[in-house]
Amino acid sequence: MVNENTPYSLSGKRIWVAGHRGMVGSAICRQLEQENCEILTAGREIIDLRDQQAVSKWMTAQKPDAVFLAAATVGGIYANDTRPAEFLYDNLVIETNIIHAAKLNDVEKLMFLGSACIYPREAKQPMAEDALLTSPLEPTNEWYAIAKIAGIKMCQAYRRQYGCDYISAMPNNLYGPGDNFDLKSSHVVPALIRKFHEAKLKGSPTVEIWGTGNPVREFVFVDDCASALIYLMKNYSDEDHVNIGSGAEISIGGLANAVSKTVGFSGSLIFNTDFPDGAPRKLLDCTKITHLGWKAEIGLKQGLELAYQSFIETVKTSHSRASSSSYC
Numbered sequence: 150m151v152n153e154n155t156p157y158s159l160s161g162k163r164i165w166v167a168g169h170r171g172m173v174g175s176a177i178c179r180q181l182e183q184e185n186c187e188i189l190t191a192g193r194e195i196i197d198l199r200d201q202q203a204v205s206k207w208m209t210a211q212k213p214d215a216v217f218l219a220a221a222t223v224g225g226i227y228a229n230d231t232r233p234a235e236f237l238y239d240n241l242v243i244e245t246n247i248i249h250a251a252k253l254n255d256v257e258k259l260m261f262l263g264s265a266c267i268y269p270r271e272a273k274q275p276m277a278e279d280a281l282l283t284s285p286l287e288p289t290n291e292w293y294a295i296a297k298i299a300g301i302k303m304c305q306a307y308r309r310q311y312g313c314d315y316i317s318a319m320p321n322n323l324y325g326p327g328d329n330f331d332l333k334s335s336h337v338v339p340a341l342i343r344k345f346h347e348a349k350l351k352g353s354p355t356v357e358i359w360g361t362g363n364p365v366r367e368f369v370f371v372d373d374c375a376s377a378l379i380y381l382m383k384n385y386s387d388e389d390h391v392n393i394g395s396g397a398e399i400s401i402g403g404l405a406n407a408v409s410k411t412v413g414f415s416g417s418l419i420f421n422t423d424f425p426d427g428a429p430r431k432l433l434d435c436t437k438i439t440h441l442g443w444k445a446e447i448g449l450k451q452g453l454e455l456a457y458q459s460f461i462e463t464v465k466t467s468h469s470r471a472s473s474s475s476y477c
């Protein structure tokens with residue numbers, strides 16, 4: 150929806166990317182470099198975003214004009230299911246600290262980043278924005294989902310009561326450069342890239358896939374997500390959140406075959422049903438963002454190739470760091 154607050158120009162603005170070292174934050178920074186703006190960042194060594202006073206002090210000193218709120222405690226199904234307190238507390242406190250400090254410091258525009266797991270487990274597919282809060286959540290990620298729903302509501306409440314131009318976007322399962330490859334906390338794409346790569350190197354005959362392989366997911370390449378977030382920042386101003394999807398839907402079994410082909414692994418798959426499947430299907434209805442004029446450009450095949458290349462780079466960098474530090 151276009152109203153008096155759009156288009157919002159980023160030119161000449163001081164833009165804080167909160168969470169700039171994460172996969173999404175770093176993709177936003179890469180794309181903001183093409184805008185004529187000043188990018189502000191603050192790593193963990195500068196502020197703990199869970200510390201309200203520190204956030205408030207930093208924002209008062211830096212006075213950003215706009216904020217991308219991409220900072221969050223995130224993880225895949227296992228991390229979500231086993232660390233509910235961290236996923237609930239960290240995310241609630243980070244978003245409330247930043248949104249409230251933005252209001253106190255007259256930030257002109259704020260983009261809050263959520264996730265497709267805000268929708269009910271049994272939501273009608275594809276899931277449109279109005280499916281929010283219509284029935285119970287998927288239990289493996291309800292803590293994270295509740296924190297993200299609270300973030301959407303914070304933006305809506307600050308818009309209604311104080312007239313703040315805060316918007317929210319909900320991307321589907323993200324992957325790409327800068328992903329987390331730790332097998333206990335990662336999402337499925339980086340986990341499978343790593344598992345297949347290591348199995349290929351070791352000559353292992355099999356790779357373990359969690360769950361039945363039947364759940365279906367829609368994957369969004371992170372640079373597409375960053376382009377959508379910047380597009381919405383410039384062209385959208387309303388209280389309803391906006392879905393970001395790609396249409397690239399595939400079963401986990403199908404994904405495992407696709408990753409195995411990308412990596413060049415020729416063994417077989419073993420499905421371990423001691424691990425949960427999570428939501429049966431999560432396809433987003435992207436009618437709204439399509440009507441606003443944005444669409445994803447990177448398909449799953451190309452995206453997996455790019456993600457695998459970035460994993461190889463990460464491995465090379467960490468090996469060279471490890472070998473140089475061993476000489477110190």
Ligand code: GFB
Binds near residue numbers: 290321341364
């Ligand atoms: O990506 P993922 O961890 O998250 O898992 P969700 C997706 C599917 O892949 C699940 C299966 O059915 C997993 O059981 N899977 C198979 C694996 N092998 C693996 C593996 O080695 N690692 C992982 N991680 N999964 C998350 C939510 O749900 O989605 C978050 O927990 C967030 O809240 C995120 O919203 C986008 O799609 O199930």
